[in-house]
Amino acid sequence: xxxxxxxxxxxxxxxxxxxxxxxxxxxxxxxxxxxxxxxxxxxxxxxxxxxxxxxxxxxxxxxxxxxxxxxxxxxxxxxxxxxxxxxxxxxxxxxxxxxxxxxxxxxxxxxxxxxxxxxxxxxxxxxxxxxxxxxxxxxxx
Amino acid sequence: xxxxxxxxxxxxxxxxxxxxxxxxxxxxxxxxxxxxxxxxxxxxxxxxxxxxxxxxxxxxxxxxxxxxxxxxxxxxxxxxxxxxxxxxxxxxxxxxxxxxxxxxxxxxxxxxxxxxxxxxxxxxxxxxxxxxxxxxxxxxxxxxxxxxxxxxxxxxxxxxxxxxxxxxxxxxxxxxxxxxxxxxxxxxxxxxxxxxxxxxxxxxxxxxxxxxxxxxxxxxxxxxxxxxxxxxxxxxxxxxxxxxxxxxxxxxxxxxxxxxxxxxxxxxxxxxxxxxxxxxxxxxxxxxxxxxxxxxxxxxxxxxxxxxxxxxxxxxxxxxxxxxxxxxxxxxxxxxxxxxxxxxxxxxxxxxxxxxxxxxxxxxxxxxxxxxxxxxxxxxxxxxxxxxxxxxxxxx
Numbered sequence: 001x002x003x004x005x006x007x008x009x010x011x012x013x014x015x016x017x018x019x020x021x022x023x024x025x026x027x028x029x030x031x032x033x034x035x036x037x038x039x040x041x042x043x044x045x046x047x048x049x050x051x052x053x054x055x056x057x058x059x060x061x062x063x064x065x066x067x068x069x070x071x072x073x074x075x076x077x078x079x080x081x082x083x084x085x086x087x088x089x090x091x092x093x094x095x096x097x098x099x100x101x102x103x104x105x106x107x108x109x110x111x112x113x114x115x116x117x118x119x120x121x122x123x124x125x126x127x128x129x130x131x132x133x134x135x136x137x138x139x140x141x
Numbered sequence: 142x143x144x145x146x147x148x149x150x151x152x153x154x155x156x157x158x159x160x161x162x163x164x165x166x167x168x169x170x171x172x173x174x175x176x177x178x179x180x181x182x183x184x185x186x187x188x189x190x191x192x193x194x195x196x197x198x199x200x201x202x203x204x205x206x207x208x209x210x211x212x213x214x215x216x217x218x219x220x221x222x223x224x225x226x227x228x229x230x231x232x233x234x235x236x237x238x239x240x241x242x243x244x245x246x247x248x249x250x251x252x253x254x255x256x257x258x259x260x261x262x263x264x265x266x267x268x269x270x271x272x273x274x275x276x277x278x279x280x281x282x283x284x285x286x287x288x289x290x291x292x293x294x295x296x297x298x299x300x301x302x303x304x305x306x307x308x309x310x311x312x313x314x315x316x317x318x319x320x321x322x323x324x325x326x327x328x329x330x331x332x333x334x335x336x337x338x339x340x341x342x343x344x345x346x347x348x349x350x351x352x353x354x355x356x357x358x359x360x361x362x363x364x365x366x367x368x369x370x371x372x373x374x375x376x377x378x379x380x381x382x383x384x385x386x387x388x389x390x391x392x393x394x395x396x397x398x399x400x401x402x403x404x405x406x407x408x409x410x411x412x413x414x415x416x417x418x419x420x421x422x423x424x425x426x427x428x429x430x431x432x433x434x435x436x437x438x439x440x441x442x443x444x445x446x447x448x449x450x451x452x453x454x455x456x457x458x459x460x461x462x463x464x465x466x467x468x469x470x471x472x473x474x475x476x477x478x479x480x481x482x483x484x485x486x487x488x489x490x491x492x493x494x495x496x497x498x499x500x501x502x503x504x505x506x507x508x509x510x511x512x513x514x515x516x517x518x519x520x521x522x523x524x525x526x527x528x529x530x531x532x533x534x535x536x537x
Contacts, residue, residue, distance in 0.1 A: 012449065018519050033522050033531075036443050036471065036486035040521040058522040060445035 004061060005095035011065035016072050021054045026122065028114025031107050037063045039111040041071065045119055048079050055111070062094075062101040069093050070108035079119075082112055083131065143456045143501045147342075147433055148291055148319060148492035153385070154344035160388035161346065164381035172378050173367060182380050189380075189387035193351055196394045197336065198327035205352045205360070205370045206383050210318040210339030211242035212363065213352035216374075217314045217335040218246045218285055220354070220361045222255060224312070225282020231255045232281045234273060238262050238477040239287050242337075243316055247285075255282075265426040266295030266478050274305045283312045288320035288336075292461050292474040292490055293425030294434025296324065303332030312358070318342055318350075319431060322393030323401070328353060340382065344494075345389030349382035400495040405432040407493050407502050414506040418513055420535040424478060424488070433493035436461075438480055440535045441523030442487045442516040444471075450512045456505055461488040483522075484534050 002009070021042035031038040037059030044052035053075050055067040070090050074082040087105040091097050097105060113132050120127045144152070170179035172186045187201070194201040207213045218233075225231060235247055237259045247257045258276055260268050273284055284306050289296045299315055306313035314335035317326060321336075322343025328336060334355045341347040354360055366375015393400070408430075412423060415437050424436040439447070444460030451458050461472025470476075471485035480488075491505065517523040525531040 009449075012446070013453065015519070020524070029521065033483040033486075034481075036482070038520075038522050056519050056521040056524065058441065058520040059443050061449045063443070064446060064519070 003098065004065070005097075007069075007093070007095040008062060008065040008097065011068040011094065012061045015055075015064055015068040017053050017055055017068065017075070019054045020056055021052065024054075026115040026117075026119025028111045028116070028118055030110040030114055031059070031063075033058070036060070037104065037107060039063065039067050039107050041067070041111040041115045043115045043119060045079070050074050050077055050079070050082060059104065059107075060101070062097050062104040063107065065094060066090055066097070066104040066108040067111070070105075070112060074112060079116055083116060085109060085112055143497075143504060145491040145493060145497065145501075145505065146457045146459050147494040148294075148431075148490065149459055150341045150347065151344045151494055152496065153341075153346060154389050154392055156392050157345050157385040157389035161381040161385035164384050168380075172380055173369065182378075185384050186378055186380050189384045192387040192391050196321075196326070196390050197353060198329050199353055200356060202356045203328075203353050205354065205373055206378060207350045207352050207374060208348055208379075209350035210240075210316065210337050210342075211350075213337030213339075213350050214240065214242040214314075214316050215246050216352050216360060216363050217337055217354065218243065218250070218283065219363065220359065221283035221285075221312045221314060221335065222250050223361045224359060225280075226255075228282075230280045230282040232278050233257050234260065234276045234281060234284045234286075236260045236262050236268050236286055236477075238266065238290055238292075238474040239285070240291060240316055240318065243285055243287070244473075260286075262295075262477050264479050265429075266290055266293045266424070266474075267426055267429060268297060268302075270298055270301035270305045273302050274309070277305070277309045277311055281309070281311045283314060285314040285316070288315045288317040288326070289324065289431050289434075290425065290474060291319045292472055293436045293478065294319075294431040294492075295425040296320070296429045296431060299326075299333065300331040306334075307332040319434075322390050323397070323432060325397065328355070334358060340386030340389065343389055343393040345386035346382045349379055349386045351386075396495075401432045403495050404493050404497070407497055407499065408433055408435055410499070411435045411491060411493070411502050411505060414502075415509060418510050419537055420533060421513075422480075422484070422535050424475060424480070431492075435491040435493070437489050438475065438484045438535070439487045439489065439513050440484055440533065441520050441526060442513060444486060444488045446516055447487070447489055447509075447512055450515070451508060454508045454512075456508055459490040459492070461485060461490065481534055 024042035025045040026043040029040040040056045042054040053071045057067045087109040090105040168181040170182045172183040190201045321338035336353040340349040360373045420440040475485035
């Protein structure tokens with residue numbers, strides 16, 4: 001029995017959408033170096049739709065796999081749609097994560113939200129701040 | 142497969158394996174039975190005891206067989222603490238980077254009213270005899286300091302610490318799990334009162350170990366039962382494992398010089414090669430270190446991803462990263478030698494044995510820099526450092 005599912009290992013070994021983006025419309029970075037994981041997601045937005053997405057991650061296998069899966073899940077989706085992507089959905093798409101690795105999927109959800117928030121901020125778009133609370137902030141203080 | 146995790150466990154030697162077989166196929170009796178068939182098992186047990194004792198300059202009467210290093214550590218510390226408490230001594234000295242078998246036992250004693258003082262091990266991972274001398278008080282019951290560290294390989298000045306303890310009449314225990322079979326040990330010359338070891342760290346079987354306690358030191362039983370191990374460790378003796386361990390230890394001690402020469406040469410080649418990776422640092426003292434231990438931190442990456450990618454390349458290694466242990470904190474050993482959390486997350490331990498070859502070292506030296514470079518390439522942390530948004534923590 002391996003530590004991770006085949007899906008996790010596939011996304012870890014062959015991460016989708018890895019890299020950075022010049023002139024991204026929204027960038028979200030969450031996590032911190034002390035805790036050993038940082039995720040950064042870059043969004044290109046056209047007509048409220050994610051036309052391109054890239055990510056960079058410092059972290060363990062499941063952090064890299066969660067980022068990769070999350071980018072796949074939001075590519076081509078509208079902003080309203082991607083804000084409904086939960087850590088649970090990321091975890092399920094990866095065929096599960098070990099219990100002590102679930103926070104990696106939470107980081108992925110947060111990174112997406114942070115990138116959308118950044119897009120709204122940069123473009124002066126009004127939003128409900130409550131929508132962008134960060135449940136993982138406590139363990140990454 | 143390239144196996145470079147010999148500090149975790151080792152492959153059983155052919156000699157150990159062959160020594161065990163007859164104990165399972167022929168003399169499989171209960172060593173406590175009266176009849177000749179049982180007494181043959183008893184004989185094998187006592188021969189093993191003498192062999193083990195001979196490897197440490199100990200008397201066979203001081204050797205107690207246990208289920209492994211952890212049990213031996215627990216029993217040694219609990220026994221010394223109990224003895225001390227009877228005399229009103231409830232102060233224990235140890236170090237910040239001991240194995241958890243020691244640290245968790247000490248934590249338990251602390252909850253029971255003992256005062257535990259953990260000495261600093263400095264950046265090189267070595268505690269000095271002067272520190273120990275300074276820390277010893279009239280109410281010190283025990284000094285317990287590991288012989289060599291399991292993660293960073295630094296070897297402690299055990300004989301000098303033993304001399305300090307002897308002079309001050311304080312019991313000295315050493316967790317020699319990583320040292321036994323790899324470094325010369327003499328309990329008399331080094332003034333070691335108690336010592337723990339584990340069979341599977343020197344090509345013996347798992348699930349068996351030794352507690353050495355100088356005759357006269359009263360042991361507290363962790364497992365009550367029969368009269369086995371002179372009444373100090375209940376349970377029918379695992380004769381095959383004990384005999385296998387003794388054979389492995391005898392072999393390791395007989396070949397120690399030869400193995401050390403070979404393994405330390407491979408180690409040094411690996412260290413020299415890995416050093417060339419920018420922003421990397423060797424953990425543990427460069428000279429006073431286990432022949433097979435190589436421990437590094439690489440800035441800007443996380444250790445688990447490194448291990449998984451090395452595994453894909455057929456290399457078995459280990460890390461002190463938080464992600465491999467399931468907690469958010471990285472290795473207490475790396476923190477104890479002052480590595481910042483961020484740097485400690487990017488750790489790699491490669492532990493060699495005499496079975497490793499130079500070709501394997503070359504292969505590792507091809508794989509590690511490649512994987513580190515790849516992971517740095519996708520790390521936002523590393524990128525921030527490159528563009529000056531964050532500071533580098535390790536020298537170039």
